[in-house]
Amino acid sequence: xxxxxxxxxxxxxxxxxxxxxxxxxxxxxxxxxxxxxxxxxxxxxxxxxxxxxxxxxxxxxxxxxxxxxxxxxxxxxxxxxxxxxxxxxxxxxxxxxxxxxxxxxxxxxxxxxxxxx
Amino acid sequence: xxxxxxxxxxxxxxxxxxxxxxxxxxxxxxxxxxxxxxxxxxxxxxxxxxxxxxxxxxxxxxxxxxxxxxxxxxxxxxxxxxxxxxxxxxxxxxxxxxxxxxxxxxxxxxxxxxxxxxxxxxxxxxxxxxxxxxxxxxxxxxxxxxxxxxxxxxxxxxxxxxxxxxxxxxxxxxxxxxxxxxxxxxxxxxxxxxxxxxxxxxxxxxxxxxxxxxxxxxxxxxxxxxxxxxxxxxxxxxxx
Numbered sequence: 001x002x003x004x005x006x007x008x009x010x011x012x013x014x015x016x017x018x019x020x021x022x023x024x025x026x027x028x029x030x031x032x033x034x035x036x037x038x039x040x041x042x043x044x045x046x047x048x049x050x051x052x053x054x055x056x057x058x059x060x061x062x063x064x065x066x067x068x069x070x071x072x073x074x075x076x077x078x079x080x081x082x083x084x085x086x087x088x089x090x091x092x093x094x095x096x097x098x099x100x101x102x103x104x105x106x107x108x109x110x111x112x113x114x115x116x117x
Numbered sequence: 118x119x120x121x122x123x124x125x126x127x128x129x130x131x132x133x134x135x136x137x138x139x140x141x142x143x144x145x146x147x148x149x150x151x152x153x154x155x156x157x158x159x160x161x162x163x164x165x166x167x168x169x170x171x172x173x174x175x176x177x178x179x180x181x182x183x184x185x186x187x188x189x190x191x192x193x194x195x196x197x198x199x200x201x202x203x204x205x206x207x208x209x210x211x212x213x214x215x216x217x218x219x220x221x222x223x224x225x226x227x228x229x230x231x232x233x234x235x236x237x238x239x240x241x242x243x244x245x246x247x248x249x250x251x252x253x254x255x256x257x258x259x260x261x262x263x264x265x266x267x268x269x270x271x272x273x274x275x276x277x278x279x280x281x282x283x284x285x286x287x288x289x290x291x292x293x294x295x296x297x298x299x300x301x302x303x304x305x306x307x308x309x310x311x312x313x314x315x316x317x318x319x320x321x322x323x324x325x326x327x328x329x330x331x332x333x334x335x336x337x338x339x340x341x342x343x344x345x346x347x348x349x350x351x352x353x354x355x356x357x
Contacts, residue, residue, distance in 0.1 A: 096182055096293055100190045103156075103176045104197065 006048050013045030033087075036080050043076070124221060125200040126153045127191030128173070129184060129274075130208035134162035140206070141171040143214035148204075148221075154194060155208070158187040164208075184274075186293040192278075192286045204277040209321060212275040216316040220277040223312050230282040230309035231301070233268070234275030240315030248333060255337075259344055260298040264305040269313060271298040282309055290350070292343065295336060299343040306347065 020037045023029035029037075047054050047069065058068040126144050130137055137155065144153055155168040157177040168175045176190055188205060195203045202224045206212040216234055223229040236243040237253065253272050260271040278286065285307050292299065305311055 092293075093289060096186050097289075099179050099182055100186065100193060103178055103190055104194060107174075107176050107194070 006051070009044055009048030013041050013043075013048060016041035016044065036083065040076060040080070043072075123200065124148070124151045124202045124204060124225075125191070125195045125198075126151045126217070127188065127195070127203055127205040128153065128155045128168075128208045129158065129187035129191065129205070130155050130160060130164050130168065131158045131181070131184075131187070132160045132162050132164060133208040134160070134164045134167055136210045137164050137208050138167050138171045140208055140210050140214070141168060141173050144206070144217065145172065147214045147217045151204075151217075152200075154191055156187045156191045156194075158182055158184070183293040185291060185296040188274075188296060189286060189291050189293075192283045192291075195283050196280075196287055200283075201280050202277065203283055205274065207274050211319050211321055213317050213319065216275070216314070219314055220275065220316075223314075224277045224279045227279075228310070229312035230279040231304055231311045232277040233270060233273050233301075233311065233313045234316035234318075235270035235273055235313045236316060236318040237269040238313055238315035241317030243318050244320050245318075246321075252333075252337065256298040256340055256344075259341070260301050263302045263344065263348060264311065266305070266311065267313075268298075268301060268311070271301050273318075275316060275318070279309075285309070295340065298340055299347050302344055303347045303350075 017038055020029065020034050020041060024031055024034050054069060057072065058064060061068055061071070063071065126148060128137070128140060128144075133140075141153055141155070144151070153173040155164070155173045155175045157165045157168070157175055159178045159181040165175050165177050176194060178187065178190065182190075191205065192203065202221065204217055204221050204224075206214065206217070212234065220232045220234055223232050236245075237257070243250075249272070253270060256271050257269050260268040282304055285304060286296070286300070290303070301311060
């Protein structure tokens with residue numbers, strides 16, 4: 001890998017990790033959701049710093065090194081996206097149930113209000 | 118739960134101010150002693166006010182949740198308040214209230230847990246959009262195949278439910294958007310009895326249907342997926 005590309009990859013890895021930590025610090029990102037992004041930044045950093053690992057992975061998959069990096073990157077991002085889709089589905093369900101509970105409780109409160117007043 | 122009550126009429130509504138009053142009056146005329154509950158899915162017009170003025174009880178969502186979730190709020194209320202049965206009809210006046218007693222009959226007599234008002238069962242002549250007709254036919258075939266009984270109108274929102282059916286429909290798995298063929302197959306697999314009764318239905322009024330534009334494409338995709346997925350899930354238990 002040419003030096004310029006390695007430096008860029010290192011900068012992206014470090015930049016991503018710093019951004020994630022800063023988002024957590026400013027309470028824009030919860031700790032539990034920062035794990036996968038930090039892991040991604042760390043992986044980019046390791047692959048850029050230790051190029052033989054990329055060659056090893058490429059050889060393992062019988063693929064060129066560029067294709068290997070892209071392949072692993074894409075797989076990782078697909079799983080992150082899927083992970084968040086599952087989280088969003090769960091949250092949507094919880095929001096629906098909460099809204100229904102609020103609706104039913106409000107009806108109950110106004111019923112009691114009418115019977116007491 | 119506040120003891121065993123009779124029947125609740127659930128009307129899910131979204132921006133139905135011009136029509137909701139007439140629908141409630143028609144229900145009152147045909148089911149004199151039933152309690153009418155309008156579940157307002159965060160209407161922007163005065164649906165809530167008109168419904169209350171016409172004598173219905175109104176529950177209003179704090180924000181828009183979708184047609185299925187709106188129905189489910191009504192089901193949860195019915196279960197919580199101890200109603201023994203429920204009948205639902207749309208707020209747009211498409212469903213003819215004169216058929217309410219006939220829909221409720223089999224549920225009251227314990228002959229069925231779900232009674233569907235079908236516009237394709239030989240009563241009247243439904244003049245709806247072509248897409249709707251094709252969709253209904255397609256999902257009628259699928260629902261009939263999976264439920265192992267003839268279902269001609271799985272997309273009908275004109276239904277009566279027993280307490281057992283209401284309890285199953287209160288589960289998390291109940292769809293928030295379109296509870297149609299998938300819900301019927303789910304209820305049938307839970308061992309409930311489904312019956313169809315031919316009804317007349319009016320064409321939708323001049324307002325955008327909840328199935329329009331890309332939502333029609335999504336509806337077909339969603340209904341196929343969720344109906345097939347229901348077959349792979351465990352059977353829901355009957356609750357008394």
